[in-house]
Amino acid sequence: MDRNSVTWVGPMPAVTTPFSDNGSIDEKAFAANAERLVNEGATGIVVGGCTGEFWALSNAERKQLYALAAEVMKGKGTVLVGTGAVTVDETVDLTLAAEKAGVDGVLILPPYFVKLTDDEIFAHFRDVDARVGLPICAYNIPGNAVNALSPALVARLSALDRVVAVKESSGDWNNYYATHLAVHETLRVFCGPSSVFGVPAVALGADGTIDCFPNMWPKGGVDLYHAPKNGEHARAAELQALGRRLTDLCTSGGRTLYPATKAAMDMMGLPGGGKPRRPLRPLEGEALKGLEQGLKALSML
Numbered sequence: 001m002d003r004n005s006v007t008w009v010g011p012m013p014a015v016t017t018p019f020s021d022n023g024s025i026d027e028k029a030f031a032a033n034a035e036r037l038v039n040e041g042a043t044g045i046v047v048g049g050c051t052g053e054f055w056a057l058s059n060a061e062r063k064q065l066y067a068l069a070a071e072v073m074k075g076k077g078t079v080l081v082g083t084g085a086v087t088v089d090e091t092v093d094l095t096l097a098a099e100k101a102g103v104d105g106v107l108i109l110p111p112y113f114v115k116l117t118d119d120e121i122f123a124h125f126r127d128v129d130a131r132v133g134l135p136i137c138a139y140n141i142p143g144n145a146v147n148a149l150s151p152a153l154v155a156r157l158s159a160l161d162r163v164v165a166v167k168e169s170s171g172d173w174n175n176y177y178a179t180h181l182a183v184h185e186t187l188r189v190f191c192g193p194s195s196v197f198g199v200p201a202v203a204l205g206a207d208g209t210i211d212c213f214p215n216m217w218p219k220g221g222v223d224l225y226h227a228p229k230n231g232e233h234a235r236a237a238e239l240q241a242l243g244r245r246l247t248d249l250c251t252s253g254g255r256t257l258y259p260a261t262k263a264a265m266d267m268m269g270l271p272g273g274g275k276p277r278r279p280l281r282p283l284e285g286e287a288l289k290g291l292e293q294g295l296k297a298l299s300m301l
Contacts, residue, residue, distance in 0.1 A: 001135055001161055001162055001163075001164050002158075002164060002186050002187070003164055003165065003185075003186055003187050003188045003207075005135060005164050006104070006105065006135050006164050006165070006188065007078070008044065008078050008080070008104070008105070008137075008164075008165060008188055008190075008207065008208065009043060009188070009207050009208050010042070010043030010044070010207075010208045010209075010225055010226075011041065011042050011043060011194075011208060011209045011211075011214065011221070011222040011223075011224070011225040011226070012042060012043055012044040012045055012046050012077075012078060012080065012190070012208055012209070012210050013037050013042050013045055013046065013210070013211065013212070013213075013214035013215060013221065013222065014045075014046040014049045014050065014051035014052065014210050014211060014212050014215075015030070015033055015034060015037070015045045015046065015047055015051065015052060015215060015272065016033065016051055016052060016053075016212070016215050016258075016261060016262060016265070016272045016273065017030065017047075017048065017052040017053050017057065017065065017277075018030055018033070018262075018271070018272045018273065018274050019274055019275060019277060023277075025061060025064060025065065025068070026274070027068055028271075029271045029272050029273075029274070030065075030068060030069075030072070030272060031068070031072045032271035032272065033215065033265075033270070033271045033272030034069070034072050034073060035072070035076075036218075036270070036271065037214055037215075037222070038073075038076050038077055040214070040218060040219050040222050041219070041222040041223065041226055042077065042214065042222050043077050043078060043208070044073070044077035044078025044079060044080065044104070045069065045073060045077065045078075045079060045080075046080045046081070046082070046107060046167075046210050047065050047066070047069040047079065047080070047081045047082065047103075048062050048065045048066070048069075048081050048082040048083075049082040049107055049139070049210075050082075050141060050144060050212075050258075051212035051215070051257075051258060051261065052065070052082065053258065053276060053277050053280070054082045054084075056276075056277040056278065056279070056280070057277075059090070059093070059094060062081075062082075062083075062094060062097075063094070063097040063098075063101070065081065066081045066097060066098045066101040066103055067101040069081060069101075069103060070101045070102040070103050074102075078104045078105075079103040079104050079105075080103065080104060080105045080106065080107050080137055080210075081098045081101075081103050081106055081107065082106070082107045082108075082109075082139075083095040083097075083098055083106040083107070083108055084107065084108045084109040084110075084111075084112075084139065084145075085111075086111045086112060086113065086114070087111070088124060088127045088128055088131075091108060091124075091128050092128055092131045092132060094106075095108075095128065095132040095134060096132060096133075098134060099132065099133050099134045103134070104134075104135070105134050105135040105136065105137055105164070105165075106132075106134050106135075106136055106137065107137045107139050107167060108125070108128065108136055108137070108138060108139060109138075109139040109140075109141060109144075109145045110124065110125075110139075110145050110147040110148075110149060111124055111145075111147065112144070112145040112146055112147065113146060114146075115146060115147065116147050118150070118152075118153050118156075121147055121149070121153060122153065122156055122157065125138065125157055125160060125163065126160060129160040129161055129162045129163065132162060133162075134162065135162055135163075135164040135165070136160075136162045136163045136164065136165075137163075137164070137165035137166065137167055137188075137190070138154060138157050138163055138165070138166045138167070139166075139167045139169065140154070140166065140167065140168050140169055140170055140179070140192075141167075141169040141170070141192065142170055143170070143171065148170065149166070149179075150175075151175065151178040151179040151181075151182040151183075152182070154166050154168075154179050154182060154183050154187070155182045155183055158183050158186045158187050163187065164187060164188060165187050165188035165189070165190060165207070166179060166183060166187050166188075166189055166190065167190045167192055167210050168180070168189065168190065168191060168192055169192025169193060169210075170192075171192070171193050171196065173197050173200075176191065176197070176201065177204070180201075180204065180205065180206070184205060188207040188208070189205075189206055189207055190206065190207060190208045190209060190210045191206045191208075191209050191210070191211075192209075192210055192211060193211065193247075194209035194210075194211040194213070194221075194224045194225070194243065195211055195213045195221075195224070195243035195244065195246055195247045196243065196244060196247055197240075198211070198224040198225065198228075198240065198243065199224060199227070199228045199236045199237070199239070199240040202224075202225055202228040202229055203228045203236075208225060209224060209225045211224075212257065212258070212261050213243060213246060213247075213261075215261050215265055215270070215272060215273075216261050216264035216265045216268065216270065216273075217242075217243075217246060217300070218268070218270070220239050220242060220243070221243075223235070223239055224236075224239050224240065224243060227239055242298060245298055246298065249290075249291065249294040249295070249298070250264070250291070253286070253287055253290040253291075254286065254287035254290075255283060255287050255290070255291060256280075258276055258280060259276045259280050259281065259282055259283050260283060260291055261273075262274055262275070262276055262282070263282065263283045263288060263291055264291060264295060264300075267291075267292060267295060267301060268295075268300070268301065
């Protein structure tokens with residue numbers, strides 16, 4: 001397999017996992033959010049990743065999401081699901097469940113918490129690759145996973161049979177672009193922090209964007225891909241500037257990205273928000289007030 005083995009392209013938002021009052025996954029809200037995003041121009045969705053709070057879900061809940069996403073998105077677009085875990089056996093178990101559910105591919109980050117060498121990270125992916133059937137998108141997010149997929153390591157991973165893509169979410173433009181240059185002929189390259197530099201990434205050949213902001217940025221979050229792709233340079237510049245301001249708003253003033261995303265969705269009356277799962281806490285007090293004021297200042301409320 002290589003980049004030509006899949007048709008993944010365009011803006012594929014990393015969707016939230018909404019929870020009911022009793023703490024279970026709110027399937028109706030999940031479906032409504034996914035359908036809204038597709039109607040706004042998303043070419044697919046990424047489920048159970050960082051935005052989807054995978055670390056706070058049981059494996060049974062992760063598998064529930066895989067089946068739900070496949071059902072909701074049938075015939076509507078690509079479905080990638082997060083199956084990354086610390087051990088090979090757990091990653092394989094989740095990936096086989098995703099395959100059984102009928103999704104298009106899986107998003108796998110390196111084992112997290114324990115610091116690994118590049119050889120150990122490569123061996124993890126190699127061992128998973130040998131035991132699964134779905135195409136794999138490798139996921140570089142060292143700020144969360146501790147272990148980084150450097151451009152050189154991604155190039156090594158590209159030789160594995162099932163690895164067909166990479167989501168580069170380091171937040172470092174130089175690392176993103178070096179990864180693109182190293183593997184874009186063999187892997188599909190997706191820009192993670194599109195709210196920060198999605199427009200130049202698309203202009204230079206990114207296959208798509210995978211970001212959380214479309215959840216709380218109607219139309220604009222997916223048009224960060226479509227505008228530069230269609231040569232709408234002025235609109236693309238405006239969207240990128242707004243994306244930068246939204247990023248700053250959601251990560252300052254006592255706010256972190258995922259609770260802020262869900263709070264903004266609630267303020268806008270969009271499905272899929274609600275409370276994050278602990279250890280995350282919903283915004284309150286000055287942090288919540290500041291988000292509301294900031295969104296109003298950006299003409300989003």
